[in-house]
Amino acid sequence: MPFDAWLTAGVVSAMLAALTFTRAAPDLVFVGGVVVLLLAGVVTPADAFSGFSNQGVITVAALYVVVAGLRETGGIQWLVQAVLGQPRSLPRAQWRLTGPAAFFSAFLNNTPVVGMLIPAVSDWARKFDLPVSRLMLPLSYAAILGGTCTLIGTSTNLVVNGLLLDRTDAGLGLFDIAWVGLPVALVGLVFMLVFNRWLFPDRRPAISEIDDPREYTLEMLVDPKGPLVGKSIEEAGLRHLPGGFLAELDRDGTLLPAVSPQEVLRGGDRLIFVGVVESMVDLQKMRGLTPATDQVFKLDGHRADRALLEVVVSDTCPVAGETVRDGEFRNRYNAVVLAVARNGERVKGKVGDIRLRPGDTLLVEAGPGFAAQNRNRRDFFLMSQVQDSATPRHERALLAGLIMLAMVVVATTGVVSMLEAALAAAGLMVVTRCVTLEGARSSLDWPVLITIAAAFGVGAAMDNTGLAHIVGMGLTGLAGDTPWLNLAAIYLVTAVFTAVITNNAAAVLMFPVAFAVAGDLDVSVLPFAIGIMLAASASFATPMGYQTNLMVYGPGGYHFADYLRAGIPLNLVTGLVALAVIPQVWTF
Structure with missing residues (x-):
């Protein structure tokens, strides 16, 4: 040899x-x-x-x-x-x-x-x-x-x-x-x-589940045009939430504190959830639920381009001692408070009416520049981005599925090679904004x-x-x-x-x-x-x-x-x- x-x-x-x-x-x-x-x-x-x-x-x-x-x-x-x-x-x-x-x-x-x-x-x-x-x-x-x-x-x-x-x-x-x-x-x-x-x-599992003391209170609305209307709480997948639960249902001003699993959802129902941040992220991604606060729709850009962050209010924060609405949190930081956690206790009331205190942990939705702009300010003690928290582009789900189906069909029939079909499908995913360019790069x-x-x-x-x-x-x-x-x-x-x-x-x-x-x-x-x-x-x-x-x-x-x-x-x-x-x- x-x-x-x-x-x-x-x-x-x-x-x-x-x-x-x-x-x-x-x-x-x-x-x-x-x-x-x-x-x-x-x-x-x-x-x-x-x-x-x-x-x-x-x-x-x-x-x-x-x-x-x-x-x-x-x-x-x-x-x-x-x-x-x-x-x-x-x-x-x-x-x-x-x-x-x-x-x-x-x-x-x-x-x-x-x-x-x-x-x-x-x-x-x-x-x-x-x-x-x-x-x-x-x-x-x-x-x-x-x-x-x-x-x-x-x-x-x-x-x-x-x-x-x-x-x-x-x-x-x-x-x-x-x-x-x-x-x-x-x-x-x-x-x-x-x-x-x-x-x-x-x-x-080797990765043990540790109880998170930060329990948020989150309000979500049932989208009148979404797929959850007409489904029961159990059918919608809202009965068993890992690390969270549905605490109340507000329907036209009538509060239902003990929600039956068989309760049928209606468009406009206000659902109050309590749970850890992972559960709150899952709710944000669920098709048919939208945040109760309309402030998220007043931020610049698409929700899918934003992320969720956890921030802790400092004693020198300008909004400490004021309600979220009166402190004009969105105008001041170009971010929206979705939920508030306070020493493991449940914070009642609508998000806009909650009076913030030093030490409160806020779950906020913000654009990609929020962390860089506020990292060195004294308004917050701590700041961390929640991983994989971007809201899915649900309106493009059907289009993404059709692109994948077309890829399989043209490759199967021999119209083009598998390489060409995959490249065309990947390109269409980016061009149609089913995936962002940054998302495409990070997926590799x-x-x-x-x-x-x-x-x-x-x-x-x-x-x-x-x-x-x-x-x-x-x-x-x-x-x-x-x-x-x-x-x-x-x-x-x-x-x-x-x-x-x-x-x-x-x-x-x-x-x-x-x-x-x-x-x-x-x-x-x-x-x-x-x-x-x-x-x-x-x-x-x-x-x-x-x-x-x-x-x-x-x-x-x-x-x-x-x-x-x-x-x-x-x-x-x-x-x-x-x-x-x-x-x-x-x-x-």
Whole structure:
């Protein structure tokens, strides 16, 4: 074996060790490995950075923007409320969760889908007293299984398809992989839900819920033209609020202090809520509710461009001792007080009539310049922006959904390529203001994209130095000349690599090996490419095996052994199904 191949093998081994035994960030490890190979002359600059021009990587980036458009318009939240509903038992809750999660993940990249569903599922579990540890791993696994059904369901599929296009000029259609992905997903979901009692632990989350002493009193109005009119309190989702509750209902001047869950909402009803800031933020985002104070509509700009902040009134604040209205808070600070918290006690009365005191914590809605303008003033003791508090652009939710649907349709029918459809959809999301330019930029998960792109450089080094061919020959020697045994060997090695490093990196590293094996056996590379897609996507046995597994680690309160107990059986079941189906659809 030549020196370049030995050097590449050493770099790859060092990268695997760093990712397995240290907490080093994957993007840092892969960029470092590419830089070493570039400086050593193993790869050219063009090979080292070829991943940044790969169609799969660019498509993944565009899909992040598409999902951001759905998120900022409230489309995802609406779907969650409509689909999850009110489960009567834990098994029903798991069925309600995993089916839609798998479906959405088939058409939206599964990583951002899980990212958006985690807080919704946490709230859902709290509302209905469900063990969150019995929901988070099923959520991740269902999203992974759903992602195997289409080309855009997971970034791994797009990356491998990009490699196929580079090597053979022949890629896959949007639903081509469904021939194997759908059986794998169905068998995986049924296995997971039938044996859920033994697979998933009942454990408290590692992130403990701490009671927040700041309880705000917030008034909201039922929009006469909104979707909540005619629904009961329970049907509207206002009965079980995590960290909050509906205290009173004011209807045409008549106060209803003990509101029945079956009370039907009418347009113009004034609802008084009490709760922590997270609950207040959720109410601000709910379609069909508007702030009771009309001051928010007198601020400059769209509500979606503003944010919520918590500020503590100081003893030198000009509005201390005055009511919110008399102190002209909006004119003075270009911000609106939505709610007031005072030493854990409930502050009664309309917001405009509340007389502010030093030490009061105010929940205010303001534009992006509020914090910078008032940070150094003595009017407030403390000031902090509430994360993810922008109000969704509900009026554009339908438009965002239509853009995503059009993207899927044109890509499916072959009118344009998946890359072109994703780029067009991302552009339309920005142009139609479904997502702001800043929101589009922040939606890109740069660590993931950089890891994928850098892995292409490492894969090129394995190919150029002949290391991939040597590894392929080794696998062929073990598996003999039987194509199916070689497919099984590549599937197994890819699955092991994926369990200890990232799925996309494992796929990129194994593709040149598969290409070499197909060449040695003089058979089609397509079955091996499909096997790599499934092995790298359907990874359940470790937290680092797939990004969604890592995302639910903390919220679910899991231990590493929990993944082994649930993931290894699921890996074996899905692997057997994949290896049985692939040769039947894509012949060698």
